[in-house]
Amino acid sequence: MLTGTLPPDAAYAALQAHDARFDGRLYVGVTSTGIYCRPVCRVRLPRRENCRFFATAAQAEAERFRPCMKCRPELAPRPLAWTTMDASRTLAQQAAAWLDACDDADASVEDLARHLGITSRHLRRIFQAEHGVSPLQYLQTRRLLLAKALLTDSQLPVQDVAYAAGFASLRRFNSAFLEHYRLQPTALRKAGREAGGAVPASRLRLAYRQPYDVAGVLAFLAPRAVAGVEVVSDTGVTRSLALTHRGERHAGWLRVGFERPGEVGVDLSPSLWPAVGSLLPLLRRWLDLDADPESIAAALGEGAVPGQRLPGCLDRFELAVRAVLGQQVTVAAARTLAGRFVERFGEALPGAPEGAGRLFPTPERIAAATRDDIASLGIIGRRAESLIALAQAWPTLAFARREGDPEAAAAGLTALPGIGPWTAGYMLMRGWSWPDAFPPGDVVLRKALAAAAGSDGPPLSPKAYLDAAERYRPFRSYAVLHLWRHA
Structure with missing residues (x-):
């Protein structure tokens, strides 16, 4: 059970509650159907003994589960691209972010390793430890889920979907689709429209964790x-x-x-x-x-x-x-x-x-x-x-x-x-959407942090300013907007 630190019974409880806090962090594969879902899926609750839990969509697909047509795992929020964890986990997250943005149909693990300044062997090891799949499995899942979203939500011809999703050719795209989803792309498009209703025009849908200001x-x-x-x-x-x-x-x-x-x-x-x-x-x-x-x-x-x-x-x-x-x-x-x-x-x-x-x-x-x-x-x-x-x-x-x-x-x-x-x-x-940045020397922030500390005197010194910001780690970037907003 590849659920990170969440025990299977707790994962099943999150599924029973349709807990949106775990959306994008937890997926359930149902052995009786061969389908995997998000925890927010509203289909009939599967039996506990038929459930396998995964931390990522790529892990579920590596175990040969197909994405649900109802809850559409390709829409789920993703884990944070940047983290403030230990060095190896941070590198693995940065590698995933590189793959998310990759538009090269012939990208290789060696290319990614060179970009990160590490060996391909070390990259495979830390990536497998963090994500439960290889970098190429992760990239393949990302491309297939993007293609599934485009087949469902757009009017793009199948050949254009293959190109937009990052496949080198229509033949490779059809082959990957059949191997992973046991469906032709046109059949999935038809099934997706029947499950969610035909769309009058091409439109992307992107999910997020609530609340959202x-x-x-x-x-x-x-x-x-x-x-x-x-x-x-x-x-x-x-x-x-x-x-x-x-x-x-x-x-x-x-x-x-x-x-x-x-x-x-x-x-x-x-x-x-x-x-x-x-x-x-x-x-x-x-x-x-x-x-x-x-x-x-x-x-x-x-x-x-x-x-x-x-x-x-x-x-x-x-x-x-x-x-x-x-x-x-x-x-x-x-x-x-x-x-x-x-x-x-x-x-x-x-x-x-x-x-x-x-x-x-x-x-x-x-x-x-x-x-x-x-x-x-x-x-x-x-x-x-x-x-x-x-x-x-x-x-x-x-x-x-x-x-x-x-x-x-x-x-x-x-x-x-x-x-x-x-x-x-x-x-x-x-x-870079770095969650823990804190611009040095910002006068508004220096005054705001002084006020938060109960001082009505002059702005904090540069050292006291950075020391006061420590309380907001690892989300000091969000604290900047928070303090600007309330200044």
Whole structure:
């Protein structure tokens, strides 16, 4: 029974209670049907002796169980990508995050090991110990579950589903599907539609653990929304985006809506559907859908907002530019500068919804700009130079797109001109979704922590500031938003 530290009887009790706290952390394989489910599944409760419990979907599929058509394991929240555990477990989690974002159909264990700076033998050992399957089994399950979601929720032709999910060919896709699910992809699409009802249009569905502070997330994003790129409403966000998938650039628009408890609906322009394999982990990180709200609330203590999330980003370069533009100015001023920046250097996106008709400027476009080009927008000269240096260096930065050690990324960022520890810390929080970052020297946070300690005197010293933040480990990034919110 591969359930981590949860005993089988406790796992069965969670299944009986449909306990959403274990969604994405526990799966049940039913031996009488050969199907595996999420603990929140509402089908008839299986007998205890027919249940086998697993910590991941990959473990269930390695034991030849097929995903349920009703509860759809591919929609479940995932474990946190970053952890503050011991070194081996952290490496294993970072390896899984790399595989989640992998768009190379021919990716190998050796490629991943080189990226992490360890041997492939050590990688296999720590990955098996943490996840219960090999890296390639994990990657195969991720691709198959993504394909299952696309077959159910989109109108993409089967060949396009195979490509979007990361398979090198339709033949390999059909072979893997038959081997694991004992169904042709077209048969699964038909069965999925019969189980859940036909969908009128292509739409992704992404699950999260409740509670989720929807109002708080949208209130954080709204004042930072850049004109021309994104629009925030009371129920969601519409924005433009360009990303690279399997070596090709895809530009379009997306709309996320919080319309049903426990689930986000995502509408995509036709141009982004082929890149959905690369987009999906970005969406989950951007909206912090894999967070553990119970543990976060316990770390924040009294006054914590139920379901607080840490909004991430869809494009690290975009966030880095916006962080530089926001140095030593208000949020409103940074938003104004970013809007001018997009208007001058951003590419038009024809056919996009109102307010999302421009793409954020690319590193190549900014690298070719002059200091005077940027400074003419009201951006001080030194900051303009920082943006050009950042753009010129970006294609060569190993940490810019791939998963890896966030603290090494922070060191790489601070080596660039104009990016100090505070900006790097902010990038760790939102660009890498690192749960335990704490930007040094933040005046608002120093005052807030002094007030929390019962002092009405001056802000805390730098050392006392970091010491006071220790109480929030391992969720100091969430504490930053918590303290900003209540300051």
